[in-house]
Structures are given as C-alpha cells and as structure tokens.
Amino acid sequence: MADVEVQGGLGFASSRRTLLAAGAGLAGAAMLPRFAAAQPSKPAPSAPGAAKTLPAPGGAPAPKQGFHAFTIGSIQAMAIHDGASSFAPVHPMFAPEATVDELNAVLRDHFHPLDKAPIEFNVLALKMGAETILIDTGFGPGQDGVGKTADNLRAAGISPESVTGIVITHAHGDHFHGLLGANDSLTYPNAKVFVSRKEHDFWTGATPDLGETALDAKTKGAWIARGQAIFKKIQPNLQIVAPGDKLVSGLELIDTSGHTPGHTSVIVTSGSESVVVAGDIMHNRVAMLANPRWTFSLDVNKKDAVKSRIAMFERIASERLRVFAYHLPWPGLGNIRKQGAGFEWMIEPWAW
Numbered sequence: 001m002a003d004v005e006v007q008g009g010l011g012f013a014s015s016r017r018t019l020l021a022a023g024a025g026l027a028g029a030a031m032l033p034r035f036a037a038a039q040p041s042k043p044a045p046s047a048p049g050a051a052k053t054l055p056a057p058g059g060a061p062a063p064k065q066g067f068h069a070f071t072i073g074s075i076q077a078m079a080i081h082d083g084a085s086s087f088a089p090v091h092p093m094f095a096p097e098a099t100v101d102e103l104n105a106v107l108r109d110h111f112h113p114l115d116k117a118p119i120e121f122n123v124l125a126l127k128m129g130a131e132t133i134l135i136d137t138g139f140g141p142g143q144d145g146v147g148k149t150a151d152n153l154r155a156a157g158i159s160p161e162s163v164t165g166i167v168i169t170h171a172h173g174d175h176f177h178g179l180l181g182a183n184d185s186l187t188y189p190n191a192k193v194f195v196s197r198k199e200h201d202f203w204t205g206a207t208p209d210l211g212e213t214a215l216d217a218k219t220k221g222a223w224i225a226r227g228q229a230i231f232k233k234i235q236p237n238l239q240i241v242a243p244g245d246k247l248v249s250g251l252e253l254i255d256t257s258g259h260t261p262g263h264t265s266v267i268v269t270s271g272s273e274s275v276v277v278a279g280d281i282m283h284n285r286v287a288m289l290a291n292p293r294w295t296f297s298l299d300v301n302k303k304d305a306v307k308s309r310i311a312m313f314e315r316i317a318s319e320r321l322r323v324f325a326y327h328l329p330w331p332g333l334g335n336i337r338k339q340g341a342g343f344e345w346m347i348e349p350w351a352w
C-alpha cells in the first residue's frame with residue numbers, strides 16, 4: 001500500500017505522475033523537496049564497502065506528503081495537512097482542573113510525552129458528486145509550520161478555485177483564517193462558506209465574550225478583530241446554516257457547542273459508511289479521552305464543551321463510527337472505544 005495516497009479515485013486524487021508533474025514546475029515544486037527531506041534517506045546503491053547512512057535522529061516527524069486519500073462509501077476523501085505544532089508545557093493548557101501529577105500519570109500510562117503535547121491540523125476535502133467540499137481551512141499564511149492547506153491541495157491535484165463549498169466547524173484561527181491568503185485575498189473564490197448561525201452571531205456580535213478562554217485581553221481582542229475582518233471579507237460567499245441541516249446529500253451538521261458557542265461537527269455518510277468529522281471536541285489523543293471531563297484552556301465554555309464531547313464520544317463508541325480528528329495524529333483517522341471510566345483513541349493503521 002505504498003501508493004495509498006494516490007489511490008482511491010484518480011479523478012479527485014492525484015496520480016503519482018501528476019504529482020511529479022506538478023513538482024516539475026507548479027506550486028507543488030516547493031512542497032516535494034520539503035516532504036522528501038523528512039523521509040529517512042536511503043543509502044546510495046552501494047559501492048562495495050560503502051558506509052551505510054542512517055537517517056538523522058530528532059526533529060518532528062512529518063507526513064511524507066501533505067495529503068492522504070481514502071474513501072467513505074462512494075465519496076472520495078482526502079486528508080490535507082495544514083501543518084503541526086505542539087503545546088509545552090502540557091499542563092495547564094490541558095486538564096487545568098487536574099493537578100500536574102494527575103495529568104502526567106494518565107499521559108505516562110498512554111506513552112504520551114510529559115513535556116509537550118503534539119498537535120496536528122488536519123483539513124478534510126471531499127468529492128461529493130459535482131461538489132468539492134472542504135471542512136475547515138487551516139491557518140492561512142504567516143506562521144511557521146502551518147498554513148499549508150492550499151499548497152497541499154494543489155499537490156493533491158485539487159485547485160483552490162475548484163472548491164465549491166467549505167464547512168467551518170468554528171471560527172478559531174486554525175480552522176477559519178485559511179479562507180484568506182496573501183494580501184487577504186480569497187483563497188477559495190468560488191466556494192460557498194457554511195457557518196452555523198450561533199458561531200457567526202457570536203463572532204460578529206457587538207461584544208464577543210471569549211469567556212473562560214485562558215488568553216490575555218490583548219490576544220482575545222486580536223482573535224476577535226481578525227475573525228470579524230474575515231467574516232466581512234467572505235460576506236458575499238457566506239451561507240448561514242444550523243445543526244441538523246443537510247448541506248448536500250450525505251453531509252449533516254451536528255451541534256457540538258462549548259469549545260466555541262456555535263461549534264459544529266459534521267457526519268459524512270455514503271451507503272453504509274459514516275465518518276464523524278469531529279472538529280475540536282478533542283485536541284489530544286490522551287487527555288480528553290481518558291477523562292472527557294478534563295477541558296482545554298481555549299474552550300469558551302468548559303461545561304458545554306464537556307457535555308458535547310461526552311455525548312459525541314458516547315455516540316461514536318456505541319455506533320462504532322469512524323472518526324476524522326482535526327488535531328490528532330496525521331492523518332487524523334481512527335475510532336473511539338470506551339475504556340474504564342473514559343474513552344480511548346484507536347488510531348487507524350495506515351501506510352505511508
């Protein structure tokens with residue numbers, strides 16, 4: 001399955017040939033060496049007695065390439081990597097209601113680092129009939145290590161101009177700001193942008209209150225100002241929606257509010273297969289699953305976030321649904337099962 005990234009519907013995905021062709025001259029050229037550099041290097045075909053070269057240790061593991069194709073029934077799906085980062089220290093960003101020792105005991109039990117919490121940014125692209133739909137957009141330009149969604153879409157053979165619809169789970173920068181590119185131009189000029197009424201009204205209201213979010217006043221102000229500027233810019237393409245709406249056949253919105261007031265998850269269904277596009281009901285593969293009552297310090301309303309998380313986890317576990325998780329290890333696919341008093345992330349094995 002070494003070619004898994006390029007299988008599964010070549011009309012949507014890229015073939016290896018087209019990827020390489022893109023690398024020869026188009027925007028993909030910048031991507032290929034970068035991802036190639038992250039792979040273990042192979043020794044040159046050996047001259048007798050040549051020293052073997054081992055890959056250099058250290059550094060963050062990066063996806064071999066920034067997209068990963070899979071299917072949901074007859075839907076062609078593509079995980080698109082916006083980038084990766086980490087939080088350090090882990091506490092109190094995660095589980096502020098626990099002690100450091102309590103959190104560390106759980107992290108250690110799951111073989112998770114104690115000194116940092118890696119976080120990924122996994123955008124989903126879907127080919128549904130005539131529609132090409134994104135769920136979230138990443139950061140947009142200007143920050144190290146992230147903001148790669150548009151480039152990785154191109155590398156996967158999907159032009160930003162061909163995107164017809166974008167579902168925004170919530171208007172935090174890592175999901176929403178990628179709607180604008182360099183010079184604040186529209187990255188996806190032909191796409192309708194679907195945002196829940198509650199989320200839209202919260203950010204564009206006279207005095208958005210970021211509530212329990214552990215940010216200083218200046219940062220809260222900057223988040224709100226940027227969010228409002230983007231809502232203004234995308235106004236002509238904006239489509240206000242509500243949980244329960246079916247945007248196109250096979251795509252349904254679910255209220256998972258709490259992390260933000262209008263946070264929305266998505267269920268994608270085709271035939272007998274469904275995938276829950278979770279958004280930010282979890283930001284870590286351990287902390288918020290082992291104890292779903294432990295919160296994340298960027299939640300606007302912790303109580304609601306916990307309620308939404310537990311309800312969604314219960315449904316995912318009992319219906320044995322497949323999950324696409326925005327912030328969990330690339331490419332974000334897995335399942336959730338009950339484990340003790342909490343839950344456990346079962347990462348879906350995959351091949352590079």
Ligand SMILES: [Zn+2]
Binds near residue numbers: 172175326
């Ligand atoms: Zn997020």
